Amino acid sequence: MLVSNPLAEMLDERIKSLDSTDPLRSFRSRFFLPKGVVYLDGNSLGALPVATAGRLQQVVNEEWGAGLIKSWNSHDWIGATQRVGNKIATLIGAKPGEVTVADSTSVNIFKLLLAAISNKPGRNIILTEAGNFPTDLYIAQGISGLFPNLNLLAVPGSKILEGINDQVAAILLTHVHYKTGYKHNLAEITRRAHQCGALIVWDLSHSVGAVDVNLAMAQVDLAVGCGYKYLNGGPGAPAFLFVAKHLQGQLRSPIAGWFGHAAPFEFSDEFLPAPNISRFLSGTPPILGLLALEVGVDLLMEAPLNAVSKKSQKLTALFIDLVESYCEEFDLEIVTPKNPELRGSHVSIKHEQGYAIVQALIARGIVGDFRSPDIMRFGFAPLYTSYEDVSRAVDILSDVMRTESWREFDTGIRDKVT
């Protein structure tokens, strides 16, 4: 910390010890992290793995350029959705053949949510959380707009369990809340859904690659997730979707594209859904994005089991602890649960000048982000964030608050994306 005193020295020792005993410490060098930057926005866009550029050059020059059309077979582009899907499956406690990579998170929510509803005729409610990530809400609104008898019910997170009843066809929830960092009890809510005969779609966008997810143990029906956050797949990376094996035969994707066909290259006139997870594919897979994503997924697969989620809890705990210790006098409200079992891998702080403070931090090399109207988010990607990063971030946050250097950023003009 900036203040030099015995307490600060003790903290310094503590941080150094945490980093030197971190079982994931070797992963940091596998990422490209710009000098002078503490990147705490991997929950929005994950950092670049060092191996990605080389892999993409190979895909572009050797596979596309030299191999041309035959690379669909010779470089197994045709098998890439399933191969990368199976790798992601290992990260979320799913079985081989239960996950595939396709489209965007939004499109996957659309496919799975509508498939779930179609599987529950006679039930007329989609249940979700008010304040859920916008695209989840919007997609559900769009679906309910298509069918006059279908109603979307959005209740506060704390009322979800009691909101589930036998009129609910499907529930759409995000495991870790994008704004607050609050983590739902996946197993408990899933159990309740099943008691009432409803299907549940979990959005794992803020979980996968950071917190423990075991879909098999929780007997989850359906899930989707993002490829460009903790999976480090690059901007707009393709997303993934999970359908429990026993449901695959019953559910059909409303977007019945040719890659979801049992035999796409027979070019038959009639759609016959693939007998497996591939039935939830739609168009031609985005090979460049998919193979870039695979590099990020491969890195996570190298990490020892549970080490990622354990470090996530320790990083977020340290951040909360330091903010409470060193920023006590400022009007910062930590809105993320202090109980590590109830939070994901980012910590959100509320302040009415949140936008300006985030800008002031960015100017000092601490990259978090801002969510309207007053939330500052700090994400801790376990593979590449060090405990020293956490300490430095709080150091500079306290300095920005003490000196009120955020005032020069309080311009009223906001970037489109921060």
Next chain:
Amino acid sequence: MLVSNPLAEMLDERIKSLDSTDPLRSFRSRFFLPKGVVYLDGNSLGALPVATAGRLQQVVNEEWGAGLIKSWNSHDWIGATQRVGNKIATLIGAKPGEVTVADSTSVNIFKLLLAAISNKPGRNIILTEAGNFPTDLYIAQGISGLFPNLNLLAVPGSKILEGINDQVAAILLTHVHYKTGYKHNLAEITRRAHQCGALIVWDLSHSVGAVDVNLAMAQVDLAVGCGYKYLNGGPGAPAFLFVAKHLQGQLRSPIAGWFGHAAPFEFSDEFLPAPNISRFLSGTPPILGLLALEVGVDLLMEAPLNAVSKKSQKLTALFIDLVESYCEEFDLEIVTPKNPELRGSHVSIKHEQGYAIVQALIARGIVGDFRSPDIMRFGFAPLYTSYEDVSRAVDILSDVMRTESWREFDTGIRDKVT
């Protein structure tokens, strides 16, 4: 040609003259074309532009790696869908703001076709062509399966005009047929659709970047197209969609993802569609694929107006002419129309041993493809295909037929994709 005689020499001179006076001849060196290969499958996967690898390295290292999250603004990722959309608009006779890049062709068909149907309550027919590209058929089947009163009618291409009546809500047609190369009269069918009060969705996948398309002149309502064929965007490149300006306010995408919101970064709970073409976006745009696609689109934009479609007609005419002259004795049926006004940029030949013949050609460096059960396709991408390529392809085809060298490939085993 292999046979050396005065006729062959005359042909040789003719080919040389065509190439040396080709206004597009300088474009060939802008693509990476493997040595010893005549690539006639750009209608399936376009060749790699030389500039793509460098651009992707820049995007990965500088924009994603060094710029991280701020590249959404500083490198204008946020504006990329609209920017590339506007460029594609110039290639298809659309106005700025009428085209955007999003998702796959399949997903875009789903969005526009369902939006069109929802705009025509009281009408209960989707009309399409039997034998249309499978994903078009499948998507339409999937949509009609969602709504019990909606019927999908697939009629032969020659019966489309008479099939349009006042019960038809929407028509889904592919401009250039993927198998036969037959090109529909876009303006005439669109006019008939409008006379009957129906909306029409044109799939331009086999047209854009190769044949003339003028959506404004034909007063087309809606269109989609593929990024990885003649646009040379790379395997699984994002697709595009077109919505005529006057329809944008009336139509809503059923997949109401956050990038289709009027203000995505307000993170409000209620979906409010963007007032413009962006309302047809769904999830986060696939930046790597989108910026790779832009390189291919930029190349096409450099080509003189109409030069591309003129060369397409000349290349296909030469191919047909040479096949008829030099392969007369073999049982090859050219199924693509000989009238240049009625065909796209690929020529299809029917032969019961089509699969084996295509394999034999590939073994000799002539890369076409095969479409079940008996169609060999040869695509002529005007930017990088030379007249010499055409001559060489027919030369080897006639040799393969004469020597029956295809027999060794008649194994009964077929690659998944060819």
